[in-house]
Amino acid sequence: MKVLAVCLNPALDREFVINGFTLNKLNIVPNELNRMTPGGKGVNVAVILSKYNIPTILTGFVGGYVGNVLVSELRKVGPLLTTSFVHIRDETRENIAIEDTLNHTLTEINSEGPFITNEAYELFLKRFEVLVQKVKVVVISGSVPRGVPLSAYGELTNIAKKYGKMVFWEARDEIITESIKIAFPDVLKYDMRRSEKILGTYLEREEEYINAAKEFIKRGAKLVILSYKTIFDFVATAEGVWKFSPKFEIDHSFLLGSGDTFVSAMILSHLEGRCCLDMARYGYAAAVAKTKYLGKEPPKREDIEKTLEAILVERVE
Numbered sequence: 001m002k003v004l005a006v007c008l009n010p011a012l013d014r015e016f017v018i019n020g021f022t023l024n025k026l027n028i029v030p031n032e033l034n035r036m037t038p039g040g041k042g043v044n045v046a047v048i049l050s051k052y053n054i055p056t057i058l059t060g061f062v063g064g065y066v067g068n069v070l071v072s073e074l075r076k077v078g079p080l081l082t083t084s085f086v087h088i089r090d091e092t093r094e095n096i097a098i099e100d101t102l103n104h105t106l107t108e109i110n111s112e113g114p115f116i117t118n119e120a121y122e123l124f125l126k127r128f129e130v131l132v133q134k135v136k137v138v139v140i141s142g143s144v145p146r147g148v149p150l151s152a153y154g155e156l157t158n159i160a161k162k163y164g165k166m167v168f169w170e171a172r173d174e175i176i177t178e179s180i181k182i183a184f185p186d187v188l189k190y191d192m193r194r195s196e197k198i199l200g201t202y203l204e205r206e207e208e209y210i211n212a213a214k215e216f217i218k219r220g221a222k223l224v225i226l227s228y229k230t231i232f233d234f235v236a237t238a239e240g241v242w243k244f245s246p247k248f249e250i251d252h253s254f255l256l257g258s259g260d261t262f263v264s265a266m267i268l269s270h271l272e273g274r275c276c277l278d279m280a281r282y283g284y285a286a287a288v289a290k291t292k293y294l295g296k297e298p299p300k301r302e303d304i305e306k307t308l309e310a311i312l313v314e315r316v317e
Helices: 041-051 064-075 118-132 152-162 173-179 206-218 258-271 276-290 301-310
Strands: 003-007 011-017 034-039 056-063 081-083 086-088 093-100 105-110 137-141 166-171 187-190 223-228 232-237 240-246 311-315
Touching (some): 003 041, 003 118, 011 064, 034 041, 034 064, 041 056, 041 064, 041 081, 041 258, 056 118, 086 118, 118 152, 137 152, 137 258, 152 166, 152 173, 166 173, 173 187, 206 223, 206 232, 206 240, 223 276, 232 276, 240 276, 258 276, 276 301, 276 311
Parallel strands (some): 003 056, 003 137, 011 093, 056 081, 137 166, 187 223
Antiparallel strands (some): 011 034, 093 105, 223 232, 232 240, 240 311
């Protein structure tokens, strides 16, 4: 196996495409526009990697009827994806996404998810240490369920670093803020879909994003990606800071899964031997290419290659 994907809070995702979604009325969804898929950011990354022919192990917590359905659906993905979950009593969460291509909106409804006991978390840490020795890359992505410390990413990264593994994170600010007190990943991508906070502070000006990215590099990351109001991304390495933007307008109703595609494509690029900046460029091109696909379907490799010519890369520092 090449990659260990960690999803501490997986979900069963329901996607509805409703052209002209309206509140307080019955919205009918045709069968072909109603999908049920395994979800949670780490799960999505694992599924995408397997579709790009990267052998991947997926771990985390699952429980209840929804958890059983989730595992059953994952088994259908293909032989390149294997699972090693810790089973719990509480029910795995469900997420609902409503994509309105008429009004160009994306509405998400996520259930709270399970509570993880200390015993289950300790069992998971032991399992993680066994699994991490079998791979080259570790990716930890998504939310942290109740009962698991916000510093969990740092704990897992410490274990991975003990065995010399490359570590990727994508998470929200509160997880990153606590986890970097313990350890830093090699690649840090902020999940800024619901908040523009970085290290507890709301950022407004581009200069603030640039300085934040540089600070993360100083503190140990090799590559940092910060999204600026879903308009463009700032990318930082030890060599400098760049601004990535598309040359065409993106339909925001097609953004579902673009962040997971970004992370997956960076891992793919790393495994193919690219440097940090080229990893970010390839990941960004994949995320932009993804916006031409409805739902969570990842773009084809040839579409990513074409999109590389449709992005602007400007050095800002």
